[in-house]
Amino acid sequence: MEGHPYGYNIPISEKTKEVPWEEKVRVYEEVKSDFRFKEFLFGCLNCGVCTASCPSNRFFDYSPREIVQRFLEEDVEVIYDMMHEYIWACSQCFTCWIRCPFVNNPGGLVIIMREVAVRNAFEATKDLLKPYGRVLLKVMTTGNQLSADMLQPDFFPDWGPKMQDNMENVRAKRMAIPFDVGKSVKTAWEVSLETAIEMYTIWRETGIFEMLEKLDPNLYNVIMDIVEENEERWEELLEEEEE
Ligand code: SF4
Ligand code: SF4
Incomplete structure (x- = not known):
């Protein structure tokens, strides 16, 4: 069966499958050695509040709970795979952090994973950032x-009609800021x-x-x-x- 037995339902890509295990461990350790890592992960109830509140989860096959769980399980294989495309679905709003009963910061874990992905110049990262x-x-x-x-609200129709009212005379309002x-x-x-x-x-x-x-x-x-x-x-x- 493709995918992860505990829920990561995105098949591990052929490209990351080919990467030697030692290399995956090296990258995993690079993420965990970041000084912020210990401040972003304390434990997990697996309650799913983070994923239920995550705006990116509404639009993508993406779950902050998955990221936290994979780190706690030390699932090197999946974490390495997530670092290629999965993590770029996060919109960095930090709702997960605010709402997590453990005060975990999955969005913060994503920051570290992205930085490591960029530092290691993964091909997928290059393509995504082009x-x-x-x-x-x-x-x-x-x-x-x-x-x-x-x-401008015209550029963002999904802001809804109220935004048009709020934007009235917005230039004058902004210029009034001293x-x-x-x-x-x-x-x-x-x-x-x-x-x-x-x-x-x-x-x-x-x-x-x-x-x-x-x-x-x-x-x-x-x-x-x-x-x-x-x-x-x-x-x-x-x-x-x-x-
Ligand atoms: S910071 Fe990322 S993972 Fe957390 S709720 Fe926002 S989009 Fe989801
Ligand atoms: S909200 Fe916190 S405790 Fe609940 S699943 Fe997410 S990371 Fe785990």
Whole structure:
């Protein structure tokens, strides 16, 4: 019978079946050695509250309870398989965390699994993230990819009719906020050189650039051109200030 005897009803993919056991254990240990792991998993009643509350569960064959259970069973095979496509169904809303009687954080476990998947440059991860190149470019160079004025109810009919009323005069309401909260595309995507340099330092020190290079070398080159240009400008500014 395909699938997992205790409920993971997605067949283990042929590609992950071929991966040597030692490699799966290595990846599994990489996830478990993350310092956050112990803060995200305490035990499980198997009550299913997390899955019942999970918005992604409504649309996909995806269950946070499954993830928690597989970790508690130390099911290396299934966890490794989940890390290829399954985990990308999570929308990171953390309702599971808020509602779990054990205060487990399945969404947090997904964060760790995704980070490890990216660090290991799984082919499935590369394919899944390909359409998000533009989002990554904006986030990594400006720290932001969405601005308030990009969220228009016309683009999201599923928000319902009430949203149209709420959005009336929304621009005036946003402009009344007395500090800049990225109210428009212009201000949200404009970042001071100093802030940009701090951001690049974070990306560099936390290994994000390295992860990106493995994931998408072309995008990495485009982003590094922008980063290096800004870093040069910053150096010049500092030198000018010293003179
Ligand atoms: S964080 Fe992920 S797993 Fe948890 S409820 Fe939200 S979508 Fe589901
Ligand atoms: S809500 Fe918590 S205890 Fe219940 S199944 Fe989910 S992870 Fe387990």
